[in-house]
Amino acid sequence: MKEYISNNQKETAQIANDLADRLEGGELIALSGNLGAGKTVFVKALAKALKIKEQITSPTFVLMKVYDIHSVKSSHMRGAAEPQFNGVKHKKADKFVHVDCYRLRGQDDLYDIGLGDYLNYDNIIVAIEWADKIVNLPERTIRVDIKLLEGDKRKITILWPKN
Amino acid sequence: MKILAIETSCDETAVAVIKGSGSFLVLEKNIVYSQVDIHTKYGGVVPEVAARKHAETIIPLLEEITGKNKLAGIDYLAVTAGPGLITSLILGISAAKTLAYANNKPLMPINHMEGHIYSNWLSNSELVKNPKKYFPALVLIVSGGHTELVLMKGHGQYFLLGQTLDDAVGEAYDKVAKLLNLGYPGGPIVSRLAESGDGQKYDFPRPMMDKKNFDFSFAGLKTAVLYALEKKKKLNQQDVKDVCASFQTAVTDVLTTKTFKAVKKYKVKSLLLAGGVSANSFLKASLASRAKEIDLPFFYPELKFTGDNAAMIAVAAYYNIKDKKKDILPAKKVFSLGPQSNWQLTKNKI
Numbered sequence: 001m002k003e004y005i006s007n008n009q010k011e012t013a014q015i016a017n018d019l020a021d022r023l024e025g026g027e028l029i030a031l032s033g034n035l036g037a038g039k040t041v042f043v044k045a046l047a048k049a050l051k052i053k054e055q056i057t058s059p060t061f062v063l064m065k066v067y068d069i070h071s072v073k074s075s076h077m078r079g080a081a082e083p084q085f086n087g088v089k090h091k092k093a094d095k096f097v098h099v100d101c102y103r104l105r106g107q108d109d110l111y112d113i114g115l116g117d118y119l120n121y122d123n124i125i126v127a128i129e130w131a132d133k134i135v136n137l138p139e140r141t142i143r144v145d146i147k148l149l150e151g152d153k154r155k156i157t158i159l160w161p162k163n
Numbered sequence: 164m165k166i167l168a169i170e171t172s173c174d175e176t177a178v179a180v181i182k183g184s185g186s187f188l189v190l191e192k193n194i195v196y197s198q199v200d201i202h203t204k205y206g207g208v209v210p211e212v213a214a215r216k217h218a219e220t221i222i223p224l225l226e227e228i229t230g231k232n233k234l235a236g237i238d239y240l241a242v243t244a245g246p247g248l249i250t251s252l253i254l255g256i257s258a259a260k261t262l263a264y265a266n267n268k269p270l271m272p273i274n275h276m277e278g279h280i281y282s283n284w285l286s287n288s289e290l291v292k293n294p295k296k297y298f299p300a301l302v303l304i305v306s307g308g309h310t311e312l313v314l315m316k317g318h319g320q321y322f323l324l325g326q327t328l329d330d331a332v333g334e335a336y337d338k339v340a341k342l343l344n345l346g347y348p349g350g351p352i353v354s355r356l357a358e359s360g361d362g363q364k365y366d367f368p369r370p371m372m373d374k375k376n377f378d379f380s381f382a383g384l385k386t387a388v389l390y391a392l393e394k395k396k397k398l399n400q401q402d403v404k405d406v407c408a409s410f411q412t413a414v415t416d417v418l419t420t421k422t423f424k425a426v427k428k429y430k431v432k433s434l435l436l437a438g439g440v441s442a443n444s445f446l447k448a449s450l451a452s453r454a455k456e457i458d459l460p461f462f463y464p465e466l467k468f469t470g471d472n473a474a475m476i477a478v479a480a481y482y483n484i485k486d487k488k489k490d491i492l493p494a495k496k497v498f499s500l501g502p503q504s505n506w507q508l509t510k511n512k513i
Contacts, residue, residue: 035342040330040382057326057327057331060338061309113248151390
């Protein structure tokens with residue numbers, strides 16, 4: 001578990017960036033925190049670090065959005081050594097799914113919106129906001145909790161799964 | 164021509180039939196399976212029920228709207244293909260494809276946002292009668308899931324000028340209502356309470372108002388309200404009304420200012436409002452007043468067409484077909500149509 005104190009959005013973005021560097025594909029990130037804590041800000045920074053070109057907007061009403069990650073996979077030459085892309089190691093992920101449970105009741109709803117099509121795939125990274133509404137998240141879930149402190153200050157706790 | 168349209172991009176299941184020829188448009192039938200009752204019961208959209216509802220209601224709605232003559236008089240089918248929630252979109256698309264194939268009717272896929280733009284044609288006969296007089300038009304689309312400024316040069320010719328970078332306007336209203344514990348649906352409640360509140364009491368930020376682009380951002384406004392509430396600790400009834408009013412004033416300020424900056428820059432001939440939040444009287448009044456100052460025609464849809472509905476999809480299809488703006492899918496080729504959950508109106512540089 002790692003605890004961070006962020007003084008502003010820029011610092012939060014840096015923390016998200018560090019997390020993104022450790023992602024390869026197949027991960028499930030669960031975000032919790034009250035309204036206004038900065039869950040979407042965190043996800044936006046995460047997406048930027050994953051080099052997603054599209055604007056990440058709040059999926060509260062549409063519930064789930066899927067984005068392409070423009071990894072270097074497509075330009076990988078057969079037989080070549082592990083490709084480098086701006087100094088970042090080759091990653092497997094080529095899709096990013098952003099879910100928002102704010103309007104959902106629980107577990108079953110997640111499957112009804114089609115999340116099942118994106119979970120447990122090596123090439124897909126899933127981030128779920130208001131994940132604390134979901135009870136049986138898999139053990140491999142990376143949990144990010146954001147707590148409001150005074151003003152723009154936040155306490156961000158990242159809990160990595162045991163392994 | 165007669166068009167039957169299906170809309171299932173998010174929470175609503177809707178079907179409609181319109182008849183059009185030249186500059187003559189009649190809405191023959193319009194059914195919207197409003198799921199608000201279900202929402203109130205569960206305190207928010209319950210997709211399990213909503214998705215099941217789409218599957219349960221689409222057939223009865225189609226049977227209701229076609230009657231014993233089925234698709235006999237229908238020339239074209241239309242369906243919302245995106246943007247929206249993929250599972251919801253698929254239901255409407257599957258129904259449309261099957262109907263098209265089985266009855267040998269061509270199918271026109273329509274963009275949901277384009278539908279909202281055309282909700283104005285349902286409520287303003289002026290737009291129908293004088294097709295060229297109001298182009299180029301500027302359209303402000305504001306709903307729970309979307310906030311966009313679109314330049315409409317003509318039928319089927321859109322340029323996305325800007326959009327929200329985070330929360331949509333409707334969503335911001337909803338979340339402020341949540342912060343104030345106001346119940347569901349939050350937006351209209353905030354708006355109602357704002358009527359007897361002081362819009363200047365809290366100086367909430369007007370995000371991105373001075374930026375040269377036409378993008379919006381409402382997440383910061385949401386947190387400003389949150390911070391104000393934390394500071395205040397305890398709120399009485401008048402405080403709640405003042406927060407609502409001040410929030411609404413800030414949102415309206417941003418929307419109005421940026422909209423009219425675009426009006427000026429693109430020298431448009433009319434302003435159109437669309438989307439669920441177009442029901443907001445405060446916003447309508449603000450835009451109307453600025454429009455009047457410069458003699459700019461201003462249009463907005465009737466209340467019943469502000470939310471998601473299939474009538475607007477049918478009208479969008481009518482103009483796309485009539486002006487040959489898009490390729491229509493022949494009955495035998497409909498199976499290639501899939502949901503496009505991120506389908507955006509054109510974002511070309513002008």
